[in-house]
Amino acid sequence: MCELKLNSRRSWFKKVLWTVQSKHDGALIFYHPYKRVFTDANARDPETAAKLATAVEKAYKGACNADIFLHPSVELALEFMMQAGKEIWGYYFVDHKRRVIFWFEDYKSYPLMDGVRGVERKSHIKYALETQYWTHIELFPNKRSLPEDVAMELKELVMYTQADGITSATSLTRFTSDKIASMLSLIDLLKDSTNKECEHSVWIAARFMKDLCSTKFMNFCGQPSARLDVDQSLYGESDASKNMLFRAINVILFGSPDAQSRAFHKILVDQNIVDVRWKQYIDKLNSDWNGYTIFSTVMLAVDISFLAVPSIETQTPATLLSYMSTLCVMGSLIVTLLLVGHVNKSLRGSLTDVVSFLIGMTGSVLGLESFPFMLSLPFGLLIWGIVFFAAALSVVIFRTSDIAIISIAYPTWVAIVILVMWSVLAANRIHVGSLLRRWLRIRYRNTSQFIAYLWNRIIEQVPVTTPSHV
Structure with a gap:
C-alpha cells in the first residue's frame, strides 16, 4: 500500500x-x-x-x-x-x-512482483494487479455479489487445469488431482449463489481466482518467453554453481550428487516450487532414505560378522578394508537418520519457508548444490562401504593357494566388475562403445590426413622431367 x-x-x-x-x-x-x-x-x-x-x-x-x-x-x-x-x-x-x-x-512495483524477475510488459503486470485485486475481494468479501460470468470463468479455468494435469506430466498446475476435483465440486455449488450477496461464495471464488492469476503471472502467461512446462527455466540453466569441487565430489560419490542435482533442479525452478511436485519429491526422498537405512543396517551386520571370522585377523589388508567398509556404512546410516530427523522437518513446512531454507544454503562453498550433495551422501557412502567390503573379500579369496578356487573366482570377479562399471558409466551417460567409435573415427581421419600429407611431400620431391624433342 x-x-x-x-x-x-x-x-x-x-x-x-x-x-x-x-x-x-x-x-x-x-x-x-x-x-x-x-x-x-x-x-x-x-x-x-x-x-x-x-x-x-x-x-x-x-x-x-x-x-x-x-x-x-x-x-x-x-x-x-x-x-x-x-x-x-x-x-x-x-x-x-x-x-x-x-x-x-x-x-514502486517491486512488492507486487513477488520476486519474479524480468517483468517488463504491461500485459504481464496486469496479472500481478489482478492477483492483488482478487486478494482484496478475499479480504473484504462482504457487501458484494458473485457475478455469473466470474463463476463461469472460474469453472472453465479449473476444468482446463484438471485436463492439463491428467494429460501432461509437466503440467503447470499447483494442485493435486484430488484438490482439483474438490475445487470443481465447490464451484458447481457456486452457481446457486451468483448475483446474490453471499460473502462465503464470493470468498471461495476470490481465493481460487487469486491462485490461478498468480500462477499465470509467475509463468509469464501471454508473453514471448512464457513457461510451458513446470520444469522449464525462464532465465536459462547455469552450471556456474557446479564448481571443480562439486565435480570432484561427484566422481568420488559415483555420480550421485549430479543425479540428485538434476532431480532437484527440476523441482526448484527459478527459485520457485510447485506444491504438488515438491510433495512427490519429498515422498520419494523419504522412501529412498528408508531403503538406505535398511541396506546400511544389513551391511553393518555383514561387516561385523566378517570381522568375527578367525582367519581374517591374520590378514591385515582384509581387516583394514573391512574397517573402512564399516565406517562408510555407519556414516551412511548416521547421515540418513539426520536427514530424516532434522532436514525432513524443514522440508515439510510452507513453500515460502522451504524456499528460504534452500536459498539460505547458497552461502556455502558449493552454493545451492549443497542440498543435492547432502542428499547424495547416504548413497555414496553406502556404495563405498560395499566397495571396501568387496575389496576385503577379494583379498581373502585371491590369497588362497587353491588353484581351483582362483580359476573359478577370478573370471567371475572380472565379469562382475565389468558389468558393474558398465552400469555405472551408462547411468552417468558415458558409453564406452560411443567413445571407442569416436576414437577410431578420429584416428582414421588423422591417419588419412597424415598419409595424404606424406604423399604430397613425396610428389613435391620427385623431379619433373619432360621428353626431349628429336
Whole structure:
C-alpha cells in the first residue's frame, strides 16, 4: 500500500456511520457505504474514525488532482500501519471493471512482483494487479455479489487445469488431482449463489481466482518467453554453481550428487516450487532414505560378522578394508537418520519457508548444490562401504593357494566388475562403445590426413622431367 500523509481533520465524514461486518473467519471489517471504503481499522473508536475521515478525503482529493476518473463502483481500501515508529495510512483503489488495484501517485512495483524477475510488459503486470485485486475481494468479501460470468470463468479455468494435469506430466498446475476435483465440486455449488450477496461464495471464488492469476503471472502467461512446462527455466540453466569441487565430489560419490542435482533442479525452478511436485519429491526422498537405512543396517551386520571370522585377523589388508567398509556404512546410516530427523522437518513446512531454507544454503562453498550433495551422501557412502567390503573379500579369496578356487573366482570377479562399471558409466551417460567409435573415427581421419600429407611431400620431391624433342 502507498502511504497517505495526513494533515487535516474533517467532521462531516464521521457523521456517516460505518457498517460493521464480520468475515467468515471472525475478523471484523468496516465498510463506509457513502464513499465505498473498506478497512480493518477500528472505526468505532472516535479518534480512529477521525483519522479515517482525513485519509479518505486525502485519497479522493489526490485522485482528483491526478485527473483520475473514478467510476461509482471504484472502492477504496485503507490500512493502519506503523513505520519507523510513525503512524501511517496505506491505501489503494479497486477498479472492478478492469480487475486491478491502482494509486493516484507513482508506486514502486517491486512488492507486487513477488520476486519474479524480468517483468517488463504491461500485459504481464496486469496479472500481478489482478492477483492483488482478487486478494482484496478475499479480504473484504462482504457487501458484494458473485457475478455469473466470474463463476463461469472460474469453472472453465479449473476444468482446463484438471485436463492439463491428467494429460501432461509437466503440467503447470499447483494442485493435486484430488484438490482439483474438490475445487470443481465447490464451484458447481457456486452457481446457486451468483448475483446474490453471499460473502462465503464470493470468498471461495476470490481465493481460487487469486491462485490461478498468480500462477499465470509467475509463468509469464501471454508473453514471448512464457513457461510451458513446470520444469522449464525462464532465465536459462547455469552450471556456474557446479564448481571443480562439486565435480570432484561427484566422481568420488559415483555420480550421485549430479543425479540428485538434476532431480532437484527440476523441482526448484527459478527459485520457485510447485506444491504438488515438491510433495512427490519429498515422498520419494523419504522412501529412498528408508531403503538406505535398511541396506546400511544389513551391511553393518555383514561387516561385523566378517570381522568375527578367525582367519581374517591374520590378514591385515582384509581387516583394514573391512574397517573402512564399516565406517562408510555407519556414516551412511548416521547421515540418513539426520536427514530424516532434522532436514525432513524443514522440508515439510510452507513453500515460502522451504524456499528460504534452500536459498539460505547458497552461502556455502558449493552454493545451492549443497542440498543435492547432502542428499547424495547416504548413497555414496553406502556404495563405498560395499566397495571396501568387496575389496576385503577379494583379498581373502585371491590369497588362497587353491588353484581351483582362483580359476573359478577370478573370471567371475572380472565379469562382475565389468558389468558393474558398465552400469555405472551408462547411468552417468558415458558409453564406452560411443567413445571407442569416436576414437577410431578420429584416428582414421588423422591417419588419412597424415598419409595424404606424406604423399604430397613425396610428389613435391620427385623431379619433373619432360621428353626431349628429336
